[in-house]
Amino acid sequence: MNDSKNVHGLERLGSVAGGVMMVGKGLRRGGIFGLIQVAIGGVVLARGITGHSSLKDKLEQGRQEMNTVRTKIERVGAELKNLKTSAEVASEKSTV
Template sequence: IDSTPFQTHPQQNVHGLERAGSLAGGMLMVGKGLRRGGFFGLIELAIGGAVLARGITGYCGAKNLVEKNRDEMNKVRARIERVGAELGQL
């Protein structure tokens, strides 16, 4: 066995200013959540932690899912255009 799912590292899909913004926003939200306390502070802390993790790792599962669906839609669009061109030739 070369690797397990826990050993594989996902490809980074968050770069540049987006990653820096995630780091800054995550730290800000974690700090605000800690200061606020209570239930809403805990929610803010959890969201801030997720955003901070996104910035640290450079990977976002939600963005990956959106990009995957966008790629599939582009493939379908290209196929429809190709079939339309073939029908036009008939």
């Protein structure tokens, strides 16, 4: 588990407040839906208290992987363009 803090400021405060509110509502509601609400509220509360969100880590990893793929695609596109230009130049020289 990555222990770095990736939730800060108002986002962290909002997580604590929202988590407390959800846990409270879930306890008052009771039943299976109340239990689900308590569980979700607990996760949100833990996110605010610890300042770490595993989901946010996964999203950032996905974003970085997408950027890597985009860079590779752009590089291959540039190489293809260079190959096309070279082929056109070679074709012109051979027909002259």
